Amino acid sequence: MKKGIKIATIGGGSSYTPELIDGFIKRYQELPVSEIWLVDIEEGKEKLEIVGNLAKRMIKKAGLPIDVHLTLDRRAALKDADFVTTQFRVGLLDARIKDERIPLKYGVLGQETNGPGGLFKGLRTIPVILDICRDIEELCPNAWLINFTNPSGMVTETVLRYSNIKKVVGLCNVPIGIEMAIAELLDVDHSRIRIDFAGLNHMVYGLDVYLDGVSVKDQVINMLTKLEDSSLVKNIKGLKWESAFLKALNAIPCSYHNYYYKAREMFEKTKEEAEKEGTRGEVVKKLEKELFELYKDPNLDIKPPQLEKRGGAYYSDAAVRLISSIYNDKRDIQPVNTMNNGAIASLPDESAVEISCVITGEGPKPIAIGDLPVAVRGLVQQIKSFERIAAEAAVTGDYNLAVLALTINPLVASDRLAKQIVDEMLEAHKKYLPQFFKKK
Amino acid sequence: MKKGIKIATIGGGSSYTPELIDGFIKRYQELPVSEIWLVDIEEGKEKLEIVGNLAKRMIKKAGLPIDVHLTLDRRAALKDADFVTTQFRVGLLDARIKDERIPLKYGVLGQETNGPGGLFKGLRTIPVILDICRDIEELCPNAWLINFTNPSGMVTETVLRYSNIKKVVGLCNVPIGIEMAIAELLDVDHSRIRIDFAGLNHMVYGLDVYLDGVSVKDQVINMLTKLEDSSLVKNIKGLKWESAFLKALNAIPCSYHNYYYKAREMFEKTKEEAEKEGTRGEVVKKLEKELFELYKDPNLDIKPPQLEKRGGAYYSDAAVRLISSIYNDKRDIQPVNTMNNGAIASLPDESAVEISCVITGEGPKPIAIGDLPVAVRGLVQQIKSFERIAAEAAVTGDYNLAVLALTINPLVASDRLAKQIVDEMLEAHKKYLPQFFKKK
Amino acid sequence: MKKGIKIATIGGGSSYTPELIDGFIKRYQELPVSEIWLVDIEEGKEKLEIVGNLAKRMIKKAGLPIDVHLTLDRRAALKDADFVTTQFRVGLLDARIKDERIPLKYGVLGQETNGPGGLFKGLRTIPVILDICRDIEELCPNAWLINFTNPSGMVTETVLRYSNIKKVVGLCNVPIGIEMAIAELLDVDHSRIRIDFAGLNHMVYGLDVYLDGVSVKDQVINMLTKLEDSSLVKNIKGLKWESAFLKALNAIPCSYHNYYYKAREMFEKTKEEAEKEGTRGEVVKKLEKELFELYKDPNLDIKPPQLEKRGGAYYSDAAVRLISSIYNDKRDIQPVNTMNNGAIASLPDESAVEISCVITGEGPKPIAIGDLPVAVRGLVQQIKSFERIAAEAAVTGDYNLAVLALTINPLVASDRLAKQIVDEMLEAHKKYLPQFFKKK
Amino acid sequence: MKKGIKIATIGGGSSYTPELIDGFIKRYQELPVSEIWLVDIEEGKEKLEIVGNLAKRMIKKAGLPIDVHLTLDRRAALKDADFVTTQFRVGLLDARIKDERIPLKYGVLGQETNGPGGLFKGLRTIPVILDICRDIEELCPNAWLINFTNPSGMVTETVLRYSNIKKVVGLCNVPIGIEMAIAELLDVDHSRIRIDFAGLNHMVYGLDVYLDGVSVKDQVINMLTKLEDSSLVKNIKGLKWESAFLKALNAIPCSYHNYYYKAREMFEKTKEEAEKEGTRGEVVKKLEKELFELYKDPNLDIKPPQLEKRGGAYYSDAAVRLISSIYNDKRDIQPVNTMNNGAIASLPDESAVEISCVITGEGPKPIAIGDLPVAVRGLVQQIKSFERIAAEAAVTGDYNLAVLALTINPLVASDRLAKQIVDEMLEAHKKYLPQFFKKK
Numbered sequence A, B, C, D: 001m002k003k004g005i006k007i008a009t010i011g012g013g014s015s016y017t018p019e020l021i022d023g024f025i026k027r028y029q030e031l032p033v034s035e036i037w038l039v040d041i042e043e044g045k046e047k048l049e050i051v052g053n054l055a056k057r058m059i060k061k062a063g064l065p066i067d068v069h070l071t072l073d074r075r076a077a078l079k080d081a082d083f084v085t086t087q088f089r090v091g092l093l094d095a096r097i098k099d100e101r102i103p104l105k106y107g108v109l110g111q112e113t114n115g116p117g118g119l120f121k122g123l124r125t126i127p128v129i130l131d132i133c134r135d136i137e138e139l140c141p142n143a144w145l146i147n148f149t150n151p152s153g154m155v156t157e158t159v160l161r162y163s164n165i166k167k168v169v170g171l172c173n174v175p176i177g178i179e180m181a182i183a184e185l186l187d188v189d190h191s192r193i194r195i196d197f198a199g200l201n202h203m204v205y206g207l208d209v210y211l212d213g214v215s216v217k218d219q220v221i222n223m224l225t226k227l228e229d230s231s232l233v234k235n236i237k238g239l240k241w242e243s244a245f246l247k248a249l250n251a252i253p254c255s256y257h258n259y260y261y262k263a264r265e266m267f268e269k270t271k272e273e274a275e276k277e278g279t280r281g282e283v284v285k286k287l288e289k290e291l292f293e294l295y296k297d298p299n300l301d302i303k304p305p306q307l308e309k310r311g312g313a314y315y316s317d318a319a320v321r322l323i324s325s326i327y328n329d330k331r332d333i334q335p336v337n338t339m340n341n342g343a344i345a346s347l348p349d350e351s352a353v354e355i356s357c358v359i360t361g362e363g364p365k366p367i368a369i370g371d372l373p374v375a376v377r378g379l380v381q382q383i384k385s386f387e388r389i390a391a392e393a394a395v396t397g398d399y400n401l402a403v404l405a406l407t408i409n410p411l412v413a414s415d416r417l418a419k420q421i422v423d424e425m426l427e428a429h430k431k432y433l434p435q436f437f438k439k440k
C-alpha cells in the first residue's frame, strides 16, 4: 500500500454512500485514499449515477486528489483494491418489505437480521457474497473485505466458513451508537468511554463500561433503567427495561435485544406501526426517494443532514476508523465482527463474533473475555446456531435446513409456522433464490 | 454395603411409592434390600399410612425379608442409609395447580419443569433439598442420593453447585420411555435398542439409535415424522412434527420439546385443556384421590394397574435398575443426570447434564459425545442458563434473579411478563418461599 | 456380517500370529470367524508359510470350520474383510536394531515408540498404513482396522488425521497387562478389577483402580512403591519408583514411564544391556529365530509356550476381545486408542488417545474423565505434540519437521543432537523413506 | 488516585532500585509519583540506606517533588499505596548460589526460575508473597501488585490461586529485551515493532513479528538462524539454533529456551562456567558489591552505567511503562503475566500466562491467540504443571509434592535425582522453609 489507497464499494449506489464519502474526506490526512470505485448492478444504474455524481462534487469541494469511478463492472472495481466495502441489498427495498410483511401475517416479527426477514435476506445475499469472495481471491487477494451488508454476522460467518477469504471484518453501527449514547448520558466526550463488547452482531452486550479507565457500569445500568426508550440507537425504537431484569442481567443490552426480551410487546408494536406508518422498509423507501431527490441537486456538494434519519448514524465513522486503524496499524480498540479464536469460551473458535478488538495492521485481534455471563450464553448460542444453519441452507439450497433454521429461531419457535413462512417466502423471493429451485 | 441395603425414600407418602416397592420386589435377587424407610412430613401423614401399609402388604405377599418403616423423622430414616430417593412435592398438588394456572393468565405456559411452573417448583424445593443434603453429609455420608423430584435437572445442578454431596444422580422416566416407545415402533425387544442420549433433563435428545449395535436413526426419524402425536411418553400429549424440521434436526427430540418447537400450538392446546378437563395438576389430583381410595383396600397387595395412568411409567424401572447397577457395579449404559465432566463440549464441565452413562460402583461415568448438534446447542444452553440462575435465586432469595431467570426462559421471553408472573407467584407461594420474604 | 466373519491380518507372517489364532479359537463360540487371510510381502514369504501352516494345524486340531488363506496379494485379502488387523514391521527387525543402536551413540535412548526409534519406525510405517487405508476404502469400506503396529498411537493419530478411515482402533497390550498385574498383586481374579485408563499409547496412566467397583487406588499405589521392578508388563524391565514421587503422582504409571521419570537411569541401563545381551531388537531376533524353528515342526499344533517370552502377553486377548465386543455390541469397558472427542479436556478433540471406552457395535465410545491430573498433563501433551509433528513429517517428507519432532521429544531435548540423529538415521533407513529423498 | 501516586517497593535495598528510580524520573510528566517507599528487612538495612540515599540524590538532581521514604516497616509502606512493586530475594544471593551449586552436583542445571533453583526460590518466596498479599488486602486493597520477584510466573500463579488479590501483574524484562534485540537486528526503531507474545514466564514465544503492522516473521527467523548466540537478552548466553529446528518451530524462542532445546549443551556450558568464573549468583554477588561501592559515593546522583551489566536491562522501562499505562488507561500492548482467561486455549483459564495484553485502567486484558503452535504446547504445559505443583508444595509444605514437581521438570526427569536434590536443598535452605519443618 505504498501509493494511494484504492477503495471498492459494492452497492455504491446506496443512499448511504455520501456518508462514506464524507468519512473518507474527514480522515484524508491519515488515510490517503486515491481511488474510490462505486460499483452497482444494472438495476441500480440510475441511483449510482445520482449518488456518484454527488460523491464527485463532495470531493471536489473538499479539494482532495481522490478519483471517483462509477461502474457496473465489478471485476474492474476489485482489481488491485486495498479495501472492499459491501453495502448492497439483493432485491432492493421491495424484498425487505416482503421480509417484514409476510411473517407478520403468521404472527411473527420479520426482523431484518436475526428473524425470518434476516434468514431470507441471508439466503439472497450469501451466494452473491461468495461470488464476490471468489473475485477478491483472484483480483485483489490482499484486500480487506469490510462487510456492512446485513445480516452482517451471518455474512461474516459464511465468509469465514465457506470462502478462502480470511481478511474479512463485519461491521455494524450499533456498538458505536451505544458508546455515543452512553457518553451522552454521562455527559462526557466519547473518547473517554470504553465498553467491553461481546456477543454477536445485533446480539451484542456491553459487559463493562469504563470512564477514563474506571468502571461505571453500575451507574450506567441505573441510568438505563430510567430510560423510557431502551434503544440506544436511532433507527430502532425500544421499550423501557424492567429494572429488576436489567440489574440482574448486569450487562448493557443492545437495541435488538428488545426483540428477545420483549418478544410479544415488540411484535404488537411492530404490527401496529406497520399498519399505521408502514413497515421500516416502507418508511425507508419513502425516505430514500426523498434523499435521491436531494442528491440530484447539482448544487449539493456536502452530505445532506436529512441522511441522518435514514438510520446510518456513525456508519461512516465506524467504517472509516476501522479502515484507517488497519492501514495505520493503530492498535486501538474497536468492536467488530471477526473470528472468535477462543476470545469467548462458549462460542466456537472459528465462528464470527462481535467483540472488542485491537485493530492492527494485520486486522482485528479479539480481546479474551473468558466467557459471556451465564444469563446470556443460551440466547447468544441460539442465534449463532440460527446463523450457522441459515448459512448452510443458503449455500446448499436445502429446504429442510431453512425450516430448521426458522424453527430454532426464538422469534418463531414453531416448526409449523416455520414451514408456512418458509414456503410463502421462498415463493415471494423465488427470483433471488435459484439455489432452492434447481432442477433435481 | 455388606449386610442388607437400607433405602430411605423422602416423600414416601407419594402415590408413586407402590411403583417403587414393586421394583424392589422384582429385583430382590440382585438387590438384597433389607430396610425401606418411607418418610414424609406431618401434612402427608395420612397418605404415608395408606401407601405405607400397601407397601407392607406387597412385600408380605412377595415373601421377602424387607422391613418397611413409616416415619415422620427424616433423620432416623437417613441414618446409615445406602440410597436416599427423593420424590416429594413442597406445597403438594395445590402448589402445582398454581404453577400451571397463574402463568396461563399472562398467556404463558406454566410447564412444571423448564417454565415458570418449574421455576417456582424449584424455588420451593431447593432449600429443602439442600437441607436434606446437610443431613446426608452428617448421617449417611456414603449414601447415593437418587433424585426424582422435579425440576430434576435444576435440583441436580443445585446439589452439585451448592452442597457437599457429590454422590447424586438425577433421574427421569423420559429417556427410558423413549427407548420403550422406539422399541415398540420397531417391534423389537427393548434390550436390543441403545440410544445415545445427551442434553438436559426434559431437554434431552437421542443423537443416535442402534438396533443390535447398528444405527437405525434414519429409519426411526422417518417413522417419527408419521406419528400424529410426537410425544413418546404417556403423560404428555404432543403434536405432529413437521417432516422437514425433524429430518434436518436429525436427532430424536423428547416430548418436552413440543413446548419449544411448537410453543404457540402447545400454549393453545394447554389452555384449552385447562378450560375443559382442568390442568394436569388438577387431573392428577383427581387421579391421586382415586388411587388412594384403591390403596386403602386392605385386600390390595399388588401395584394396582390404574397407577400407570398417573404418568410414572418405567419410573420404578429407572430407579431400581440404577440402584442395582451402582450396587452391583454393573457397568451397563443408562441415561441419567450427572456432572458433565467434559462429556458435552458446549456445556460447563461442572454442570448437571442428562446423558448416557456407564453405571459403575462409583456411580455414573458419562460417555463423551463431543458436542451437541449445532441446531440444538442454543436451546440447551438457554435452559441450562435458566436452571443456573433459578438455582441461584432459590439459594439467595434474590428477586431480581428470579425475574431474570424467567425473562430468559424461552416460554416467557419478556421482562415485563416475567416481572408480573414472578410478582403474582411469589405472593401465591409465599408460605413456601421464606428466602424471598426475609426481613432486610 | 450375517455369514461368517472375514479377518485380514497384514503382516500375517509375524511370530505373533499363533497367539492371534489361539485367540480366535478360544472365542469361536461368540465370534464365528469363517476366514482368516494372512497376508505378507515377498520378503516375508518363507515366514508366512511356516507360521501359516502352524495356524492351519492349530485350527484343524480345534476342529473349527475356519479357512486360513496365505497370500502375498493384499487386495485379495482385504476384499470384503470385516476386520483388518495390522502387525507388520517395515524393514523387519534389522531396522529396529538400527532404531535402537544409532541413538545410543549420541547418548540418547532409542525407544521403539516415543523416542527416536519410534520416530523412525513411524516414518517408515505411516506411508504403508495410509496405503492400506486407501485399499480399505475401496475394498472393504465397512471393515474395522485394528492396528497393533507400533508406534500405535502415532499410527492411529495418522489414520484419523490423514485418511478417510474412521473405523480404526489402536491396540496395545500394556493396559491389559497392568490390569493383570494388579489383579495378581491383589490376588483377585482379573474380572473383579477395573481401571480408569487415560493418556496416550505407551504413555497411559491408571487414574483409579476399583475392586468390585470400590476404589483401591491408595492400597495399590502403596503396593507399587514396594516393587523392585516398577514395570507391570513382562517385556520391559523397570526400576523402583520413589515412594514420595508415586504418592504425590497419585496415579498408576505404565512401564514406559520409566523412560521419562527415570530418564538417565534407563539410558544407563539400556546401554549396559545393549553391550551385554544386545538390544531388545537383537534379543527378539534370536528369540524369533528359535520360535520359527519350533513353528516348523509339523507335529506342533498348539501355540507353543515359548511364545510368551516374545513379549506379546495378552496380545491375542486384547485383540480378540475387542473384535468380539464390536461384533457382539457387548458394551463392556476396554482401554483402546480412539478419537478423544472431548473425553480428556487438555488434548485435542480429534486426536487419538488411549482411554477406557465402552465397546459397542459402532466401536469404542470414550468415557469422559474431565482432565488428566495436573502433574501429567505436560508430559502427555508433549508426546502428543511429538506424535503429531512426526506424523506430519512422515506424510510430507519434511526434513525440518523430523528435526523438530526429535528436538521436542523429552528423551532428546537438544536441537543439535536431534539433527545429528535424524541425519544418520535417514541415511540408515534410506530404502524405506522415499518421501525424504524425492527429487526436488 | 487523584493526588500524587504512592509507590511501595518491597526489597527496596536491591541494586536494581536506581534503575526503577530512573524510570520514574523519566516518565514523571505522565506519571506524577509523589511518594516512593523503599522497604526492606533488618538484614538489608545497610544496603537500603546506601541505595535509598542514592535514590534521594537522583530525585533531587531531577528537581522533582517526589518524597523517598526508607523503612523497615512494611505495613507503613503499604498503607494506601497505589502500586506495590516487589523485587526481594529471600535468603539473598547466598541462597541463589546454593540453588545453582547443589543441582550441579547431581548433573542437573539449577536454573533460577524453571529448574530446581526456581523450585527452591519459589518455596522460599511464596509464603512471603502471600503474607504481603494479606497486608495489601488490609492496607491498600485497591493497589496493583507489580511482581518482579522470580520465579515470576510461579509467584503470579500463586497470587491468583492462593490469595484474594486479583490486581496482580507479573513482569519480566525478557519480552521487552527480545523486542529491542529484534528492532536492532532489523535496524529500526523499537516503536515500529510489535510481537505477538504467548507462553509462560521465561517460557515465552514470539508467535509473530510485525514491522509497521506487516509480518516479518520469516525474515526474522532467518536472521536468528545465523546468530552465534541465540539469546536475545544480555544476562543469558545462548548457543546457535539449528536452522532446521528453528524454521520448523516457526516461532521466536526466548533465551531460556536454550535450557530445554539444548539441555545437555547448556548443562555442560553452565558447569564449565561455574568452575571457571563461578555461577551467575557468584558473579552477580561480586558485581553487586562493586555497585554498592559506587552507590556510596555521595557525588553520584544518576543511575551509574555499570548497572546495565547486572542484567536488568529494560527493567525500569518494563515496570514504569506498565504502571503508567494502567494509571493513564493507555490501552497500549505490552507482554505481561496475567490470568489467561481463555486467551491461550490449551492452558487453564485461571492460570497465569505471559502474553501480549492491552493495558487498560483496569489492568491487562490478554489478546486471544487461539492456541499455541502444536510443537510448543507440551513443553509449556509441562512448565505450567511444574509451577502449579511447586506452588502447592510451597503453600502446604508437602514434601512429596516437592519431589513430584522436580521429577516432572524436564531438566531433572528422574524421581531418584529429584528426591536427592530435594533432600539436600531442603536442608541447605532449612532456615527459609519453615513450612517443611513443622512439628507433626
Ligand SMILES: [Mn+2]
Pocket: A150, A152, A171, A172, A173, A174, A202
Ligand atoms: Mn447493524
Ligand SMILES: [Mn+2]
Pocket: B150, B152, B171, B172, B173, B174, B202
Ligand atoms: Mn422427568
Ligand SMILES: [Mn+2]
Pocket: C150, C152, C171, C172, C173, C174, C202
Ligand atoms: Mn504397545
Ligand SMILES: [Mn+2]
Pocket: D150, D152, D171, D172, D173, D174, D202
Ligand atoms: Mn524474568
